[in-house]
Amino acid sequence: MAKTMRGAGIFLAQFAGDDAPFNSMQSITRWAAELGYQGVQIPTWDGRLFDLEKAANSKTYCDEIQGICADAGVEITELSTHLQGQLVAVHPAYDSQFDGFAPASVHNNPKARQEWAVNQMLLAAKASRNLGLDVSVSFTGALAFPYLYPWPQRPQGLIEETFVELARRWKPILDVYEDNGVDVAYEIHPGEDVFDGATFEMFLERLGGHKRCMINYDPSHFILQQLDYLDFIDIYHERISAFHVKDAEFNPTGRQGVYSGYQSWTDRAGRFRSPGDGQVDFAAIFSKLAQYNYDSWAVLEWECCLKHPEDGAAEGAPFIQNHIIRVTEKAFDDFAGGETDQAQIRAMLGL
Numbered sequence: 001m002a003k004t005m006r007g008a009g010i011f012l013a014q015f016a017g018d019d020a021p022f023n024s025m026q027s028i029t030r031w032a033a034e035l036g037y038q039g040v041q042i043p044t045w046d047g048r049l050f051d052l053e054k055a056a057n058s059k060t061y062c063d064e065i066q067g068i069c070a071d072a073g074v075e076i077t078e079l080s081t082h083l084q085g086q087l088v089a090v091h092p093a094y095d096s097q098f099d100g101f102a103p104a105s106v107h108n109n110p111k112a113r114q115e116w117a118v119n120q121m122l123l124a125a126k127a128s129r130n131l132g133l134d135v136s137v138s139f140t141g142a143l144a145f146p147y148l149y150p151w152p153q154r155p156q157g158l159i160e161e162t163f164v165e166l167a168r169r170w171k172p173i174l175d176v177y178e179d180n181g182v183d184v185a186y187e188i189h190p191g192e193d194v195f196d197g198a199t200f201e202m203f204l205e206r207l208g209g210h211k212r213c214m215i216n217y218d219p220s221h222f223i224l225q226q227l228d229y230l231d232f233i234d235i236y237h238e239r240i241s242a243f244h245v246k247d248a249e250f251n252p253t254g255r256q257g258v259y260s261g262y263q264s265w266t267d268r269a270g271r272f273r274s275p276g277d278g279q280v281d282f283a284a285i286f287s288k289l290a291q292y293n294y295d296s297w298a299v300l301e302w303e304c305c306l307k308h309p310e311d312g313a314a315e316g317a318p319f320i321q322n323h324i325i326r327v328t329e330k331a332f333d334d335f336a337g338g339e340t341d342q343a344q345i346r347a348m349l350g351l
Helices: 025-034 052-057 059-072 082-086 092-101 110-130 158-180 197-206 220-225 229-239 282-291 309-323 342-348
Strands: 006-011 039-043 075-081 135-138 183-187 213-217 240-245 247-250 270-273 297-300
Touching: 006 075, 006 240, 006 309, 025 039, 025 059, 039 297, 052 059, 052 110, 059 075, 059 110, 075 082, 075 110, 075 297, 082 092, 082 110, 082 135, 082 183, 092 110, 110 135, 110 158, 135 213, 135 240, 158 183, 158 197, 183 240, 197 213, 197 229, 213 229, 220 229, 220 247, 220 270, 229 240, 229 282, 240 282, 240 309, 282 309, 297 309
Parallel strands: 006 039, 006 297, 039 075, 075 135, 135 183, 183 213, 213 240, 240 297
Antiparallel strands: 247 270
């Protein structure tokens, strides 16, 4: 049966703040709805909007959150645990930087920080179920990313051990998501050990093909890596259960390329843009996803080094809505067809 994706949705993480209308669930959902969004993706770490522990332990609280969204005219698309998922696996080189993703009580204590992150992931599984959600979005974290470039020469077995350990940490978490009927759709993202198709396959293999290990498809990260983001859909469409609509551009020069010379986001060869301002062929992406009956949400993730976020948000809803393809339930040439006649078919074949 033909399926049509849902949207437009908006990821609230980049918009949440201390000033109205971005400082409460009531006001930010009304703001999103007024811009034309039908769904909101909730960052579970932002207490101004959402209490993850309460959502995991109280169906009543989840009903209240859903009521707030319904009153505003939006639905919850997914819960995001990007920051907590990142902390499931952290190389020591990034300890001080990633401490900021966790509460002060676990700073300078990598073991306690990881335990906190795992517990957060488990809470999000239960909260998703209480909200009636089948998909969540996250990161895998990274142990090997400092060794991305093969110089100095990596010792044999380093990458293999990385993915064994990554799977060891994630398998019990994914089992809890399975118990709750919820996917973890990992954003394939530089900075994670799972940053392209090859690394996703290594992760999935060591997880034994776990059914809850899915993909949050975001083409912007593939533009920056010069990866074929349309072929990616052909290869991995069965694992794509979430979709971030985010644009990017790659403009190499004689001075910089994929690595972008340590430059700021504005001055990098590869940089994020608002949808429609970059080089991503969204018409082709929406067509590919429609071809494979993707029926989950299309969610704006606004990250642009130039445009004001409120302008990007205002443009995002109509951009998504104009790209969603209402999938046809009949063939365009049905008018010229006739009833199936087995005798005619055999005659046409000379049988």
